[in-house]
Amino acid sequence: MxxxxxxxxxxxxxxxxxxxxxxxxxxxxxxxxxxxxxxxxxxxxxxxxxxxxxxxxxxxxxxxxxxxxxxxxxxxxxxxxxxxxxxxxxxxxxxxxxxxxxxxxxxxxxxxxxxxxxxxxxxxxxxxxxxxxxxxxxxxxxxxxxxxxxxxxxxxxxxxxxxxxxxxxxxxxxxxxxxxxxxxxxxxxxxxxxxxxxxxxxxxxxxxxxxxxxxxxxxxxxxxxxxxxxxxxxxxxxxxxxxxxxxxxxxxVDLATLARPVHTVPTGTPLAEAQRRAAPTHPLTGPPHPAALLVTDSAGRPVALVDPVAAAAVPEARRPWLAVDAVARTLADLPAIPVHTDGERVLETVQAHPGAQYVVTAGEDVVGVLHIADLAQLLEPHRKMNT
Known part of the structure; x- marks a missing residue:
């Protein structure tokens, strides 16, 4: 027992x-x-x-x-x-x-x-x-x-x-x-x-x-x-x-460095164009992962986050004709973690709300996206992970 x-x-x-x-x-x-x-x-x-x-x-x-x-x-x-x-x-x-x-x-x-x-x-x-x-x-x-x-x-x-x-x-x-x-x-x-x-x-x-x-x-x-x-x-x-x-x-665990950066794109932006804008200017010296795509409404407020798995499943030939909204999840559906949260509280949040992505916030601003694969790689570096 x-x-x-x-x-x-x-x-x-x-x-x-x-x-x-x-x-x-x-x-x-x-x-x-x-x-x-x-x-x-x-x-x-x-x-x-x-x-x-x-x-x-x-x-x-x-x-x-x-x-x-x-x-x-x-x-x-x-x-x-x-x-x-x-x-x-x-x-x-x-x-x-x-x-x-x-x-x-x-x-x-x-x-x-x-x-x-x-x-x-x-x-x-x-x-x-x-x-x-x-x-x-x-x-x-x-x-x-x-x-x-x-x-x-x-x-x-x-x-x-x-x-x-x-x-x-x-x-x-x-x-x-x-x-x-x-x-x-x-x-x-x-x-x-x-x-x-x-x-x-x-x-x-x-x-x-x-x-x-x-x-x-x-x-x-x-x-x-x-x-x-x-x-x-x-x-x-x-x-x-x-x-x-x-x-x-x-x-x-330091969310300020662990979270992937975000790149905002207006609602209705074609997926191919959004991915082009988020790609690093210098691929060889850029970040290890592309920036997360944050969709904003007409007033510039963040409303959704592009799901990278859903985006990757879209054939390249369709991406110029498909809006980012079609492969995005509303922010209300994603758990939010303040950027200064310590490692133990981050782990508790992940255990209580299992998912692939977590919005990292500073006040009302979205400052990054935590991918569960990145957290897992940090906590268990010798364990094989699916990214």
């Missing part, structure tokens, strides 16, 4: 089903697969042990699904409410196939807060597990209540123990990052260290799964799910390493 900070406008992680203690709750479609698997597999197991009818067993399985989802939700609420206690906004909780995650609107401001928020979820799972263990010991054997309590105890204890393993994207990885952050005073280095620890855990999990299957401890049916856990760990750790490297380069 991890905490993420990567919300994107218009791209919700699932279906919103309500609010819990003021926190929006979403269900990912993959949760249906989990519910079906547990209902069938656990329902058959419970039916055999308790000598129930098939329908009775499946009803017990469905009850366990609800109890398990409640446990996962409580785990995530531990993260969410602790984060909110320290002034970190929570955008929502999502329940999915492998558990759940909490979306926060910003990173923890200090190693101490990061540590407390990270450990809050496993602490809740540990408390629930202890309570379920006590209930299991108190309830009569071979009853529905006893079986549910035992499974809840096992699942919550396993969740608590697994999540405190020291590697991202697990909660224990965030705790490790907080400790390394406190020691080095470098959050990005701490994230990378915890990310590599997560990759080691992913490899270890894959090897353990293979060994347990070879020893006939794991069935063939359980193999895909446990293998998926290992793959998820590897991917999440890789994303953490990538973001730590991007974070180190954010101070290099």
């Amino acid at each position: 991890e905490q993420r900070r990567r919300p994107r406008a218009g791209q919700r992680p699932g279906i919103r089903v309500g609010r819990i203690l003021g926190v929006p709750l979403y269900l990912n479609a993959s949760i249906l697969l989990l519910a079906l698997l547990i209902t069938v597999l656990y329902g058959e197991l419970a039916g055999q042990r308790l000598q129930l009818s098939p329908l009775g067993g499946y009803l017990v399985g469905a009850g366990f699904v609800l109890a398990l989802l409640g446990s996962v939700l409580a785990h995530e609420l531990g993260h969410a409410l602790t984060a909110r206690r320290f002034g970190i906004g929570v955008r929502g909780i999502t329940l999915e196939l492998l558990g759940g995650y909490t979306e926060m609107d910003r990173d923890a401001p200090s190693p101490r807060v990061d540590l407390l928020v990270s450990l809050a979820g496993p602490a809740v799972s540990a408390v629930l597990g202890a309570a379920a263990v006590a209930a299991t010991l108190a309830l009569p054997d071979r009853t529905v209540a006893d079986q549910l309590a035992f499974q809840l105890a096992a699942s919550n204890v396993i969740v608590a123990l697994f999540n405190i393993l020291p590697g991202l994207p697990l909660d224990g990885g965030r705790a490790l990052r907080a400790v390394v952050w406190a020691l080095t005073r470098d959050r990005h280095r701490a994230t990378e260290v915890a990310g590599w620890a997560g990759r080691i855990l992913a490899v270890g999990t894959a090897l353990l799964v293979a060994a347990l299957y070879a020893a006939d401890v794991l069935s063939l049916l359980a193999l895909p799910l446990t293998a998926l856990v290992a793959l998820t760990l590897w991917h999440g750790a890789g994303q953490s390493i990538r973001m730590s490297r991007i974070g180190r380069r954010l101070p290099l």
